[in-house]
Amino acid sequence: MRLTTKEKVAYGLGAVGKDMVYMLSASYILYYYQDILNVSAIAMGIILMAARVFDAFNDPIMGIIVAKTRTRWGKFRPWLLIGTITNAVILYLMFAAPPALDGSGLVAYAAVTYVLWGVTYTMMDIPFWSMIPAFTEGGKEREGLSTLARSCAGVGSALITIITVKCVVLLGQGNERAGFKWFALIIAVLFVIFITITCMSIKEKSTVNVDSPSVGQMFKALLQNDQAMTVVITIVLINCSLYITSNLLIYFFKYDFGGDAWYNSYTLFNTFGGGIQIISMMIFFPLLRKFLSALKVFYVSFVMAIAGYGVLFILTLTNMSNLLLLFIPSFFIFTAFGMLTVLTTVFLANTVDYGELKNNRRDESVIFSMQTFVVKLASGVAALAASICLNLCHLSNDTAETATAAAASGSSLLGLRMTMAGIPIIGLLIAVLVFRKKFILTEEKVQEITEQIKGKENYR
Template sequence: MNLTAKEKISYGIGAVGKDMVYMLTASYILYFYEDILGVSAVFTGILLLAARVFDAANDPVMGILVARTKSRFGRFRPWLFSGTIVNALVLYAMFAVPEELEGNPLLVYISAAYILWGVTYTMMDIPYWSMIPAFARDSREREGLSTLGRTCAGVGSALVTVITMQAVYLLGKGNERIGFKWFALIVAVFFAFTAVLMCLCIKEKSTVDMPVNSIGDMFRALIRNDQAMTVVISIVLINCSIYLTSNLVIYFFKYDFGGEGWQNAYTLFNTFGGGVQILSMMLLYPLIRKFLSTVQVFRTGLGMAVLGYAVLLILACTNMSNVFLLFLPGFFIFGANGLLTILTTVFLANSVDYGEWKNGSRDESVIFSMQTFVVKLASGVAALLASVCLAVFQISDNTEAEAVAAVQSVMGLRLTMTVLPVIGLAAAAVFFGKKFCLTDEKMEEIGEALRKGAK
């Protein structure tokens, strides 16, 4: 039975709230801890990466728990509801750091809050994406649902990217620490609302069968599914590149592009980029998908991103001050991000069919738990690289303005946020090209074989 319009709409709305929370944390937690709370950039970077390593054990276990869940409310909804409510509370606590905390107590507080945020986010993120191959068995319908989920997730990400700094200044009346606290509360409440709405509207299919695996079985399944592992590694490389830039771009506008009203230029740039990313998922992807295969669209996205980073570096080195010139590289980078975001989910969903065809079992939660893990791992690695950049080139609110504006500081920032991402994207292109084999034709062949086997 196909999903109803109500289920699709509520599923998309759930993605908006979910990714507003993720983007607020992924893009601003380093800035909040390092530039506002005054925590060492290196400590913050190590913390963010260590939390992701912890998720290496937590995420697969969550996938197993979802697979083993049996309740009157279904397999997914109990985790979607409980995970969202707890994660919303932790999100607020993470940004509402008591002002009297300093020194080691402050470090303990932010460490505990951030690790707990990762654990509770996993509780609802894995079941959210696991529903795609479980509810939509046809590859075309699954691709459509993936596109819907990722498009709506892109809307959530774009909203946070666009409004965060302006909202922070407005809510805090110029005090960023207070502004982030109240903005996090607003996002948390909206997040909880969208999840409740989704849980009320989505009706799980009784025919969905998810095998229960032990941890050993799970890792063996991943090792056997070479295509899932290929996609996972590619996601890490791509997201590390993109998240590195998203972590540093606020510093670029504040300390390099600069000026009294830097937050206005930053908001304008992100407004344009967010719009491009949404349109890329809603319009550009369906359009070029009519003429190109998924693999060709993937390569196109990588090429667009590399071109965008090259143009960004050239413009940054000219010391120009017109934010509208940055729209050109922004168009290619944000547009590419929209395409690649959809495709990685589509490829992972296809790898579920591949695993069933090759190994005889469907491992939705196992494979999609890896998506959650690698996305967070990529953000942790990117945050560590960004923190090293900030420490090495002494870019911080606690540093004298003249030192931050020094040529070596701004040039180091420019190179880190452009050249390193290009290296990561190039590595992803080479690895993906050598290992990935799930072309459109191959998926048609696999789908036909599975249909015959089901008869």
């Protein structure tokens, strides 16, 4: 039975809310604690990275828990709803640090809330993506839903990138600390509403009755699925590249472009980039898929991203001060990342069938727990890299003279610019080399695997 329009809309709406929450944390948590609350950039970088190391153990375990769950509502929806509610509460607390805290107390508060946010996000994110293979029939239907979900997730991410700073200024009436608190509350409420709609509308249409694996068996299954691991490594490198840029972008506009209304330039740039990313997922990707295979679109996207960063890197070596010039590389970068986001999800979903054929088990939750982990790992690595850059460039808001000092320091600004553009090029080149060498799941291969699985089921 094919997916209904209601199911597609509900699932897409959940993706919007989910990625609004994720992008708020990934792009602004470092800025909130380091620039607004004056927590050490290095301390924040260590906290964010340490939380990701913790997730290396937490995420696969959560995948196992989801796989073992059996309820009248299925194995995915209960955790999806529980994780959403708890994550929404933690999100608000994370951006509502008590004014009485300072020094080590504030660092401890940031550490505890961020780790809890990661745990509860995992609780929700794994079942959300794991549902795709469980209620689609593979092939075009799965790719179509993955494209829709990733497009909607891109809308959620883009909305946060576009409106956050402007909303924070308006809600806080110039007080960024208060503005972030109220903005986080609004996003948390919307998140719960959207995911509730998803849970009420989506039902699992196919399940595979297998014995619940042990922790050892599950890790073994992951290690034996070489295609899942290849996609996972690629996702880490792609997202690290993007998140390094997104983490430093707000500092670039605040201390490089400068001015009292720097947030207007920042909002305009993000509006352009976010719009392009949405268009790339909803229009450019389906258009290219009419003429090219998914793998060819994937490589085209890599070429566009690397070319965009190359232009940005050249601009960093000049004294650029024209916002419109930045639109040129950003067009290629955001277009590429929009399509890469869709394709990595499709490829990862296909590795579920590959793993079932190879290992005789269907491990949706575990494989998609790796996606949750690696996306958060990428944000942690990027935040650590950004915090090191900020520390070396002496960029922070802890004194009134900082902006003037930063503007006067050409080396600080050059270091900021080159970190934004240079490191992502290296990450993307490594990603495409790893993927090209290891990935074998062409469309023909996926179709062949699907038919072999159906043949096994019919034989039983």
